[in-house]
Amino acid sequence: xxxxxxxxxxxxxxxxxxxxxxxxxxxxxxxxxxxxxxxxxxxxxxxxxxxxxxxxxxxxxxxxxxxxxxxxxxxxxxxxxxxxxxxxxxxxxxxxxxxxxxxxxxxxxxxxxxxxxxxxxxxxxxxxxxxxxxxxxxxxxxxxxxxxxxxxxxxxxxxxxxxxxxxxxxxxxxxxxxxxxxxxxxxxxxxxxxxxxxxxxxxxxxxxxxxxxxxxxxxxxxxxxxxxxxxxxxxxxxxxxxxxxxxxxxxxxxxxxxxxxxxxxxxxxxxxxxxxxxxxxxxxxxxxxxxxxxxxxxxxxxxxxxxxxxxxxxxxxxxxxxxxxxxxxxxxxxxxxxxxxxx
Numbered sequence: 001x002x003x004x005x006x007x008x009x010x011x012x013x014x015x016x017x018x019x020x021x022x023x024x025x026x027x028x029x030x031x032x033x034x035x036x037x038x039x040x041x042x043x044x045x046x047x048x049x050x051x052x053x054x055x056x057x058x059x060x061x062x063x064x065x066x067x068x069x070x071x072x073x074x075x076x077x078x079x080x081x082x083x084x085x086x087x088x089x090x091x092x093x094x095x096x097x098x099x100x101x102x103x104x105x106x107x108x109x110x111x112x113x114x115x116x117x118x119x120x121x122x123x124x125x126x127x128x129x130x131x132x133x134x135x136x137x138x139x140x141x142x143x144x145x146x147x148x149x150x151x152x153x154x155x156x157x158x159x160x161x162x163x164x165x166x167x168x169x170x171x172x173x174x175x176x177x178x179x180x181x182x183x184x185x186x187x188x189x190x191x192x193x194x195x196x197x198x199x200x201x202x203x204x205x206x207x208x209x210x211x212x213x214x215x216x217x218x219x220x221x222x223x224x225x226x227x228x229x230x231x232x233x234x235x236x237x238x239x240x241x242x243x244x245x246x247x248x249x250x251x252x253x254x255x256x257x258x259x260x261x262x263x264x265x266x267x268x269x270x271x272x273x274x275x276x277x278x279x280x281x282x283x284x285x286x287x288x289x290x291x292x293x294x295x296x297x298x299x300x301x302x303x304x305x306x307x308x309x310x311x312x313x314x315x316x317x318x319x320x321x322x323x324x325x326x327x328x329x330x331x332x333x334x335x336x337x338x339x340x341x342x343x
Contacts, residue, residue, distance in 0.1 A: 045073060093300075194327050194337075196262040196295035204260040205235050208293050210336040211329050212238050212256070219251070240289060252288035255316075259294040262323070266298050268305035271318070275309070279316070286315065293321035 049069075199207065205223060212218040218238040236256035243249045257274055259266055271292060279287065292298075298320050306318045330337055 045070075194323070194330060196260075196323060199260070199295070201258070201260040204295060205258045207326075207336060208256055208258055209236055211326075211333065212236070214329075214333040214336050217241055218254070253285050254289035254291060255282065255287050256291045256293060259292065259296070261294055261296045264296055266292065266294050266296065266302055268299070268302045271302055271305060275316075275318070288316055289319065290316040291319045291321060293326065295323050295326070297322045297324075 196204075209221050209223060212221050218240050221236065221238040224235065224237055235258040238254050238256065239251040240254050241249050242252055259270075274290065274292070279290075303320065306320055309318055
């Protein structure tokens with residue numbers, strides 16, 4: 001079992017890196033949504049104006065006039081403002097990066113994977129806005145779905161960890177060594193870089209379930225659906241044990257959504273869809289915590305959306321686990337990666 005003690009948060013973590021838009025070389029933003037929205041607005045506006053306008057009939061077809069008017073409206077009121085907004089975001093991001101780059105130069109030019117690199121978001125405890133969100137999840141393929149009665153948690157639902165006989169997931173590092181993570185010395189394991197593309201989606205969900213188990217703060221860890229099934233945004237369910245030392249233990253229902261997307265970032269639309277569209281579909285007792293875990297990263301807009309949501313004290317509390325946070329947890333509990341299916 002892992003240590004449940006919290007590490008004090010000395011400073012806020014730096015913002016997560018942003019992804020470049022592959023087409024416009026701008027930062028991640030759904031430009032097509034702006035285009036479709038303003039095209040629709042322009043088309044409706046031109047149609048209304050054409051119906052209400054007076055004058056002699058034109059020699060050009062009405063549909064052509066409507067098309068030209070709509071495209072002109074989209075260009076002036078839609079595309080140019082969107083372009084300017086994204087250019088401003090890129091300029092602001094580059095300005096924020098300058099102090100970080102100078103700090104890396106002072107530290108010998110090493111990045112966050114170096115031994116003396118500056119602290120990243122993975123160096124801080126994974127805590128929610130109110131209470132500590134203990135790390136990772138382990139899980140078997142089946143488990144009970146009922147909540148444990150207060151004061152008597154079902155510890156038999158645990159035991160989902162790994163054994164010494166399980167084959168270890170081999171990690172790839174710069175030295176070319178193929179030593180399993182569970183057999184590596186603690187000092188060297190801290191420098192291992194995990195190759196997320198070698199884990200399939202089912203293995204990624206199993207890894208999350210095992211991390212939750214290793215934390216020691218979660219019970220009744222359950223994988224709800226098969227991988228890639230229509231699970232309404234629920235991949236893993238667990239109950240987090242909360243004890244303030246004054247009353248008996250209570251258990252808060254927590255849902256984990258797994259996104260095995262090593263090469264792309266998660267934007268605010270995916271998280272908003274979970275909270276506003278899929279959360280009302282989840283039956284049972286209220287969901288107190290939502291963990292969104294990805295083998296990739298989160299966009300800056302997604303992080304800002306979650307910060308605003310949690311700051312407003314809305315339910316559920318949302319915790320984001322990117323690949324950097326998961327790597328930190330795996331350095332703490334490398335045995336969680338053993339016996340996973342690989343591609």
